[in-house]
Amino acid sequence: MAKIRKMSDHKLPVTSKDVAKLAGVSQSTVSRVFVPGSSVAEKTKQKVYEAAKALNYRPNAFARSLTTNESKLIGLVFPDADYPIHMKTLQLISSELQKQGYSAVLIPWQMDAKDTHTIPNIFQYRVDAVIAASATMNTALYEECAELNIPIVQYARVVEGTKSSYVVSDNYSAGQKAAEVFHDAGVKSAVYLTGEVPTFTNGERQTGFCTEFEALTGREAKVVEANYDYQESVEAIRELLSHSERPEAIFCATDNLAMALMDVARHEFNLAVPQDLKIIGFDDIPQAKWISYQLSTFSQDFARLARESVKIIVNQIQDKDMSLVKLMVPVRYVERETV
Template identity: 75%
Template sequence: MNSPKNTVTSKDVAKLAGVSQSTVSRVFIPGSSVSEKTKQKVFEAAKALNYRPNAFARSLTTNESRLIGLVFPDADYPIHMKTLQLISSELQKQGYSTVLIPWQVDEKDNHSIPNIFQYRVDGVIAASATFNKTLYEECEEFNIPVVQYARVVEGTRSSYVISDNYEAGQQAAQLLHKTGVTSAVYLTGEVPTFTNVERKNGFIAEFEELAGQTPRVVEASYDYTSSLDTIRELLQTSQRPEAVFCATDNLAMAVMDVARLECGLDIPDDLQVIGFDNIPQTEWLSYQLTTFRQDFKRLARESVKIIVDQICNQNSSLVKMMVPVKLIERKTTKV
């Protein structure tokens, strides 16, 4: 059953290098006092034997795992892959490894959580649309710091770093008002996430302020296909808006498709469209969508910085950070 694996221990290295086991251990702990000469001897022996310190044994004594649990989204929303990549390599730079916490909404099977806490993660980064309160409470119970990435779940009291969605909403309103729009719609998905609500609020407040009109809010779905009917209704009514600001690029593209292919509308002349996320498809020839880019790299870096700080400093306080977004003007809005 037990495969041989790499069974080289610090004792083996010690023997080969002619030093004690504790000395070998010290060599691999940054900042320990070891003479340059023995350090070299040990390194050589370690390399010869292909020695790797056993992280489990280390964790057992130090009481820190240098493992971060990552809660990730279940949707295959295109943006998320990069997120994982960014967070994981940022974490690695700080000496942490990433262990996945797969989180199924639909399954009631609670076994999923306990499992992962057997590994004593030092902290949790929640980059998930489905991170929920149960997991959050588990973390609290075990006194594990958590930071939410790019979103914040209602009812949780953890650190988070998100894009400045309110400001994004304002910018969208400004852009549309500048081009003379007087009637606008905010098209949203079915679940009112905090970030999405913020964006809506910014949009509405700013548009009211500038244009003296309150944008209508229309609820569709976050899924392209299941939004189509709502969009058809939205566009065919006699009170069709001059512009629609969408909660996601997917939604915006659904609007474009229906507008052009089914209603024969011209974009941006008959209808202006703004998305959110800047997924790869936004720059395709068929779309050229005006949208907002979130600075995921910065979000990743900041959330890692926060979690590490939270781990190292016992009583560092919660931090809530807003990162600015970038408006990318393409061909679906007037200039």
């Protein structure tokens, strides 16, 4: 076949009809070529690709979605992305989706007048499915998806009162392990330091820790509520460390809390870590490895969480498999220098 010359003088917007004419095929053939998985002869595909390149043609994904009833877009509903692990997980999920022929679109969440999180009408995004990673939203998102028959999977979070599949880390076992580590270090008094927003996953971690610590030591571990934000948590941490019965060890709900605790303990109370105060965090964010912290913490298998979440979503879209999946992924304790 003679090589098709580039049509540099083509002024009007290029359509699939133009590509079909140049390639010598039907317009419907051009449409099928740009639909993944369609049955088109390889020789015909090459003719269409060459014509499309010559005309600088870009297939209209939205128009194609009207024909196939699939946009190949998956909505990702995430909390703010300034916490290090959130950006990492966005990248992992996007990569897994690309492997399956889908693209990710980040759907914003907003604060309403009642200080609760809301999601704009999800239908406007024309997504095939949703992966949600926020545990502080109400059930409205899940109800809206159910009404619109949009599959939704919860990633590393569980919103109680919903009937959707989820993939989470084994938070209860992480709590048990933290209690065991403190017990092995001879700790007799311990605290679970948490944030102000109750979540199912954090509750599991707290329960695992408190239950196991009492079983091992015969003593009750206290629960202290601070704030998940570094700066906002400082006042509660000061009050905790000022107490006459200061704990020997503290298991923190996040690494952010653990690092705030370390800084206040060292710089305001002249406490040595781990000699005077033993600390364990959760998440293994990059800063946990910094020389000034060297924080003992728990690492979640975000790559597997992403892989399993995408697998469930793809099964629901392509195979119409709406089975309820509840999957727990093991966590790994990372020992550094704070215990």
